[in-house]
Amino acid sequence: MAEYIDHELVHKRLPRRIALNKTVRGLFLASTLSGLIVLAVLLFDVIRDSWGWLDWQFLTSVTSFSPEQAGIIGAISGTLWLMMIVGPLTMILGVATAVYLEEYVKEGRVRTFFETNISNLAGVPSIVFGLLGLTVFVRMLGMGSVVLAGGLTMSLLVLPIVIVASQEALRAVPSYLREASFGMGATRWQAIRTVVLPAALPNILTGMILAMSRAIGETAPLIAIGIPALLIPLPGSLFDSFTVLPVQIYYWTIDAALTAEYAYMAAATIVVLLVIMFLLNATAIFIRNKFQQRF
Template sequence: MTVARRRRRSRALERGFAALCFTAAILPVLLLVLLLADVVVDALPRLRWDFLTSFPSRHAERAGIVAGAVGSLALVGLTAAFALPVGLGAAIYLEEYGRRGRIASIVEVNIANLAGVPSIVYGLLGLELFVRALGLGRSLLAGALTLALLVLPIVILASREALRAVPTSLREAALALGATQWQVTRRVVLPLAIPGVLTGSILAVSRALGEAAPLLVLGALAYVDFLPDGPASPFTALPIQIFSWTNRPQPGFEANAAAGIVVLLATLLCLNGLAIVLRHRLERRRSGR
């Protein structure tokens, strides 16, 4: 009798604890949803077509986000052009060539640590190295190079994961047939790994889209009434624009910041969607061959 009661009580306690844990997991997500809903409501009055096509203005209701949006797209495109080839190259070296070597293990620890360095530190590096030492000024190019250094560790980690997913037996078979290391990499490993590499890399580069701190340190402008006309052009970016609106005391700008956030989050969602679609298509093409 007492044993049964004790067992029943411990079962109830157990269920209660599991429910507590579940609530703890779900509560922060619910809070995020609430906050996002609040932002969307704030943004509604400004979410019109002319918000997307207008330059910033001193009048909140006339201000738009076109300079930031174009700046961000250019920035992210350039960042990807720098970070993806180098990141994939490093990942290939670490996975296919230097495995278990001393250099490889030092590089590996270093990359893991770089991935944890605060983004603002990369901003300081970019300010000294690109803006001042290399004389690039506060340009789109300097911003993209800085963001490329920032996402490089993440691109490398994602690419390595994709390369590691290719079965070792395929490599061994190709090597046994007399293929050289590069032939194995180029003809066997890369075709199988590319969908994973691309997906991971797009996700890594999309992190560059939301970064504001390093660009602020580099000296990205908040008020830009022209579109960038080349890599040497001064620029602004979506997060910078949102930041400058958030800091203005007049209430109209709060709605602008909220609308900017909606645009930023929608772009991020599109990029993530693109990554998923790309992976599906590449995987289908491969299996169809």
């Protein structure tokens, strides 16, 4: 009798569970499609507005007060200069910090203190890092609004992301690889350098991709340290004034209220920024996959 009742309950609940499963799956599908539709509409709107403005003259000309003569070569150059500072600096400091915390610091209050604060820094608004860069690099050290000050500020912004991602990558390395290295007589640093880091490198590069993508699209910290957007020559060194694509987009969007052409120029600049981000991410993914196949 009890077995019959159980079967009866199952038959009663089964249609309800199937319906619930279909409903939840439909909600997830709707959420995914909503995001894709919004993204498609935004891309269509940006590409439509940039049509006719995105040409070779626009890519190779400097900023001008005349919309017909203005270009973004200075912003492109400044963006690349900024990434040449942010990339190596965050890679070295982020991975070194993660290795120290994961491989040398024992479990305890000290490690918990560092990890908690690093995780909290990853969620700090970007404008706070801009004010920090303004106070320390621009004013205290007297650098001014130059490439080096901007690169150091953006490095502070994305450094917690790289540290956290690198820590997770190091934790994912199986412990038996370390133990095998120690068993063969390797020192701790030799095991880290020859076994742990190569095995964790693909995931570390994934974290770098996320960090670089955020750095290349941030505007608030650079505006806070006083990066201009008008009539700036191409930077030739770390101590030259510069501007970047997000800042150029920001100012042109504001100016669009007075001159309609600036809205189309901002749209064309957005397309260029998206292409640069795609190329940087594709390069990083290619490097990551090569290391993943090797190790």
